[in-house]
Amino acid sequence: MKQRLHPFTALTAAASAAVVTTAAAYWPLSVAVALAAVFLAVRREVAGRVLPAAAVILTPLCLSLLVLHGLFFPEGQTVLAQWGPARVTAEGLGFALELGTRTTACVLAFLLFSFTVSVPDLVSALAGRRVPPQFGFVLASTLTLLPAVSVRLDRIRQAQETRGMVVRRGLVSRLGALRLQMVPLVLALIDDAGSRAQALDARGFGSPGPRTTYREVADPPAQRRFRAAALVFAAAAVAGRIVASWPAGVPS
Incomplete structure (x- = not known):
């Protein structure tokens, strides 16, 4: 019989993927995480629910990112097109792409968890x-x-x-x-x-007070080790991001 994932294992995987993707801030990694989430949704036969829900959340958000950063990015230098105060810049489009793919990866990871976990x-x-x-x-x-x-x-x-x-x-x-x-x-x-x-x-x-559960949820040692490793990896990604963004010449 195939071992079902413990709810904490699935939650840890989704949270770690979101943390690592956010810390990396690298759009190819975000795209890879999003595609992996879609692949797993297809494998678990929940793509018909995950993708429409993701579209509801991401469509207005990505459009707002495109308008806000693609047309009105103050740090943009490479102007591709201009209409009055609105300027389409390569830097703005790149920032919108990075932020949009990162958000897409995080949303898909958590939606996959929410549609597959046993409540x-x-x-x-x-x-x-x-x-x-x-x-x-x-x-x-x-x-x-x-x-x-x-x-x-x-x-x-x-x-x-x-x-x-x-x-x-x-x-x-x-x-x-x-x-x-x-x-x-x-x-x-x-x-x-x-x-x-x-x-x-x-x-x-x-209700407050002591609680009794009559449902046993198996938690194999391999899954506990995976959760620990995933949390350590996510913490290392965050620490690496902090170190990389530390101003040069400033003592730590």
């Missing part, structure tokens, strides 16, 4: 480590809410198209349609989060 196993593992129940309560609410994002967005789009919304070609029209979909999506998610929080609270997730 009951995670809650049992947290209870076994004597983690405060409030933390497990919030985390369980969030993870049970994420899978509904893509379904909810598709329903909103279908409802708006039924009411006559037409998305024409062009960036302005697509951004307007995206804004009309984001507002009801966020309001619906907030409402769902409140309902799920009340249901979990009614089942004792937020």
Whole structure:
């Protein structure tokens, strides 16, 4: 029988990938991490949920990065095009590319974790480590809410198209349609989060005092060693980034 990943192992892998990618600040590495997350999502048969959710999060964010840094980057020197105060610079596009790919890698890594982790196993593992129940309560609410994002967005789009919304070609029209979909999506998610929080609270997730779990989550020694190595590697990446960015000539 194939050994299932312990929830802490999957969480450590996602967090370490995000930390290393952020510390490296190197867009080819970010692209590699993002592609690896997509490959694993396909292997785990959750790509149909991970990718739409990532598109909802990343599309407006990457567009804002492109506009903010691609057109209005004060440190840009190599001007590719200019329209009044807006300047398209190579440095601005490079910075937007680096920041956008880094954010994409982090979002995909955590979405992959959220769509593949077993929430009951995670809650049992947290209870076994004597983690405060409030933390497990919030985390369980969030993870049970994420899978509904893509379904909810598709329903909103279908409802708006039924009411006559037409998305024409062009960036302005697509951004307007995206804004009309984001507002009801966020309001619906907030409402769902409140309902799920009340249901979990009614089942004792937020109650203080000693807790007993009847679900055993296997934690093999190999996975514990992997988690330790991943955390050390992430800490080394952060330390290396701090040392590399230390001003020359300044004593440490």
